[in-house]
Amino acid sequence: MSLEAIQYDNGKLKILDQLLLPAKTEYIDIENVEDGWKAINTMQVRGAPAIALVGSLSLAVELLRGSFTDKTVLRQEIKNKLNYLITSRPTAVNLKNAASELIALANRLEADAKADVDKMKSKFVFAIEEMLIKDIADNMAIGDVGAKTICKKDAGEGLVSILTHCNTGSLATAGYGTALGVIRALKATNMLDHVYCTETRPYNQGARLTAYELVFEKIPATLICDSAVAALMKTKKVTAVIVGADRVTANGDTANKIGTYQIAVVAKEHGIPFYVAAPFTTIDMSLPSGNSIVIEDRPAKEMTDVAGTRIAAPGISCWNPAFDVTPANLITGIFTEKGCFKPAELKEVVPKLQSES
Numbered sequence: 001m002s003l004e005a006i007q008y009d010n011g012k013l014k015i016l017d018q019l020l021l022p023a024k025t026e027y028i029d030i031e032n033v034e035d036g037w038k039a040i041n042t043m044q045v046r047g048a049p050a051i052a053l054v055g056s057l058s059l060a061v062e063l064l065r066g067s068f069t070d071k072t073v074l075r076q077e078i079k080n081k082l083n084y085l086i087t088s089r090p091t092a093v094n095l096k097n098a099a100s101e102l103i104a105l106a107n108r109l110e111a112d113a114k115a116d117v118d119k120m121k122s123k124f125v126f127a128i129e130e131m132l133i134k135d136i137a138d139n140m141a142i143g144d145v146g147a148k149t150i151c152k153k154d155a156g157e158g159l160v161s162i163l164t165h166c167n168t169g170s171l172a173t174a175g176y177g178t179a180l181g182v183i184r185a186l187k188a189t190n191m192l193d194h195v196y197c198t199e200t201r202p203y204n205q206g207a208r209l210t211a212y213e214l215v216f217e218k219i220p221a222t223l224i225c226d227s228a229v230a231a232l233m234k235t236k237k238v239t240a241v242i243v244g245a246d247r248v249t250a251n252g253d254t255a256n257k258i259g260t261y262q263i264a265v266v267a268k269e270h271g272i273p274f275y276v277a278a279p280f281t282t283i284d285m286s287l288p289s290g291n292s293i294v295i296e297d298r299p300a301k302e303m304t305d306v307a308g309t310r311i312a313a314p315g316i317s318c319w320n321p322a323f324d325v326t327p328a329n330l331i332t333g334i335f336t337e338k339g340c341f342k343p344a345e346l347k348e349v350v351p352k353l354q355s356e357s
């Protein structure tokens with residue numbers, strides 16, 4: 001059983017407070033949208049897919065606690081709450097996509113003369129619960145696509161060693177993970193030799209979360225400093241780099257955790273393939289390139305303090321962007337549940353696949 005970032009059962013929502021990991025495993029109740037917004041904004045829960053799920057589920061639990069007599073009032077309430085939720089963190093596209101789909105669903109349900117307001121609410125909540133189940137299935141498919149691609153193109157005769165950055169596992173999704181899902185799939189097919197995970201300063205998703213997941217599942221792994229990536233590639237075997245994504249634009253540029261861009265540059269220098277793993281809906285065709293992605297700035301305190309103790313010199317100014325953008329020319333392929341695509345293929349394949357779904 002993997003570590004569960006989200007526990008949802010019949011209208012009750014709990015999240016694992018990831019700010020306390022790995023020292024403490026503590027779940028907190030999410031009873032409404034305000035709780036959901038705060039948990040996402042403070043990064044008690046994080047990871048693009050998990051953010052979308054917790055935001056949507058926080059609305060579901062709030063609606064289940066409330067009662068409505070009018071479908072128009074319910075639809076407007078849903079729209080207001082979702083537009084508020086997407087202000088919690090701007091860069092990852094998953095919550096924005098979920099909000100757009102759920103607002104469109106609310107409009108359809110309001111227009112459905114056969115559904116009264118109670119039926120509208122129950123159908124809306126059921127749709128959110130289905131998102132949770134779909135996320136788990138999609139993650140398994142991403143893992144399968146990634147593992148098969150790497151085994152076919154990069155493994156050669158031997159086992160593979162993978163470098164990953166940040167956390168993209170069960171603590172960032174509803175289950176198997178994205179980049180870490182590919183690693184799990186490689187392990188499951190006995191193709192994995194070793195995993196290197198970066199600390200991922202300043203929130204330390206790698207040291208605190210990815211290392212925790214890898215140790216928990218007895219996956220052979222080594223933690224490295226963010227600054228050790230080039231030396232690792234120069235001195236040890238790295239078959240491929242696999243990272244997650246918060247948003248992929250139409251030309252294949254990808255926003256991901258700060259530090260991803262420099263890993264891609266160093267991978268190019270060493271001739272190591274660089275893959276992105278993400279749900280298909282992370283591809284945002286409305287943005288032509290990475291220049292259009294809003295990059296979230298986080299508080300300086302997340303850099304200057306470690307475990308509540310200040311380590312940076314008082315008075316120093318800080319720049320703490322949560323993400324950076326890796327240009328498409330540094331990306332070998334993008335693993336999604338619908339297949340592996342080269343960045344240059346997106347403009348052609350994405351519209352076709354979107355029309356099929």
Ligand SMILES: CSC[C@H]1O[C@H](OP(=O)(O)O)[C@H](O)[C@@H]1O
Nearest residue numbers: 046047048168172244245256257
């Ligand atoms: C599958 S999670 C995608 C993405 O989210 C992480 O960012 P954060 O921890 O700030 O939410 C990181 O960029 C992961 O790659």
